[in-house]
Amino acid sequence: MRALVVDAVGAIGVREVPYPKPGHGQVTVRVESSGLCGTDSHIYHGDFLSTYPVIPGHEFAGTVAEIGDGVSGWEVGERVAVDPSVFCHECFFCKTDRGNHCLNWNGIGVTMPGGLAEYTSVPAANLYRLADHLSFDEGAFIEPVSCVVFGHRRLKPQSGDKALVFGAGPIGLLHTQLLARGGASSVTVVDLEERRLNLARELGARYTVAAGPDQDEQLSELAPHGFDLVIDATGVPKVVENAFRYVMPTGKIMFFGVCPKDETIQVSPFDVYQQDLEIYGSFALRYTFYYARDLMTEGVVRVEPLISHHIGLEEAAEAIADPGRYPDRMKIMVHPSRSR
Template sequence: MRAVVVEKPETATVLDVPRPTPGPGEVVVQVAACGICGTDKHIYAGSFLSHYPLTPGHEFAGVVSDIGPGVHEVREGDRVAVDPSLFCGECYYCRKLQGNHCVRWGAIGDTTNGAFAEYVKVPARNCYKLSDSLSFEEAAVIEPLSCVAWGQKRLQAQPGDSVLLLGAGPMSLLWTQMLRHGNASQIVVTDLHEPRLAMARGLGASATVPAGEGQAERLHELAPHGFDVVIDVTGIPAVLQSGFDYVAPMGKVMVFGVCPLKSTITVEPFQVYNKDLTILGSMALNYTFLPAIAMLESGVVDVKPMLTHRLPLEDFTHALSLAGSRESMKVQIAPQS
């Protein structure tokens, strides 16, 4: 089968590799769609926890093609989305239902071979059956949506909160839609690119502000007391740091976008003390696939307007550069094309 192989940082090739066979408790999924994520860019750049060579790809959906021994719930031909989380189930954190902190944490496409390939081997227990109403392209957004669902559980926004989202990428649009159906009083989104801001307005942002000159003044007009919640969705340390300028007393700053490993920001402890601030992390997802699927199937979140690009495996590095660019929103790979 064909698979993208990142042999070492900055080097990716489509190679002919053996098609995986499922072991006990495992199935093989024929991949129909797999989204590009910021993490894939970090993996390609060598700034994530991965070992090489690796086939990345962790936001995917497809059809079950082979079943290993001891699989009960999943059948050949099932349309599924796959939770990429690999939790050991035995360690201290797994037993506290904190699998995203598992001491043996891994994820399909991050630490084991993923779905930028025609086929991928996965544990059967990670498969979630899809209703026919969802396309594979929509279903490949369940994974990022489940990260937002985990972020929401972490955040516990209060009624009437004003929210600032730094960045208008795909994750931000998912946050916008979830918050719009929640209890936020206003959702303000910033970004460098106007087409992305226009999409945020279309999906429920109450106001958008171009990043850069004039941003601080405009944000102050929109929230004179500051924002109750500031979420960095860019993963850019300087942008995250700027969030502390806009947070209200008693407010929360959420580190949601994945900053490069070992990058740093400067936070004034006096401000954290003096303003009663809360700084929150949100690590991937933690058993939040079912709420994400429910929100997609119910129409609370519509990802169709976000699906802007669909490319073959051979265009992987082009897809990486498209993702996060001005003209794209969600970029996906279609391995069967």
């Protein structure tokens, strides 16, 4: 079968690899849709937790192709989405309900073979049934949605909050949808691109602001005392640093976008102290896959408008190695059986 393989940092390609027979407790999934994520490029560049060689792809859905020993409750042909989190359930963090910080953490598509392949075998425990009315593309979106759900369950937005989101990519617009549906009095989205801001308004943003010289004035008109919630979904350190200017006293700020590992920003500790600020991080997901699947199943979150491209494995290798090749990208959906 064909798979996209990152052999080492900076070495990527599509090649024939052995079909993955399901081991004990495992199921082999025929992958129909597999979303690309910034993490895949981090794996390619060596700034994530990966081991090499690895088949990336941690956001995917497909059908059950073969069932291993010791697995019950699944049938060949069932439509499934896969939670990529593999926790040890034995370490300090697992035993204190914080599996995403597992000391023996593994991720399907990060440290274990993932969904950028025609087939992949995964622990049966990681499978979730996909409702018939959901597409495989929607199934592949459950993983990023569950990361956003994890963030919101930490942030606990309050009814009536004025929210501000930086970045109208797929993640920023998932935050926007959940905030708009979750009782925010308004959601304001900032981005550089008009096209993305239009989409933000379509998906629930009350106000949009073009990033640039007029941004400050427009944001202070919208929220003279600042915003209750500010979420960064850009991963750009300068944007995160600036975000502190827009949060009101007692407000919350969440670093959701993935900034480059070695970057730093300047924050005034006096302001954090004097303004009773709350600062949140949010890493991956833990135990939020069901919630995300239900949000998709019930149509609360719309993801089809967030998909910009449908491509095969060869183009996926190019998109990971050279993201500049898709300047207008939103979510890129890879269909491993599709040839160029």
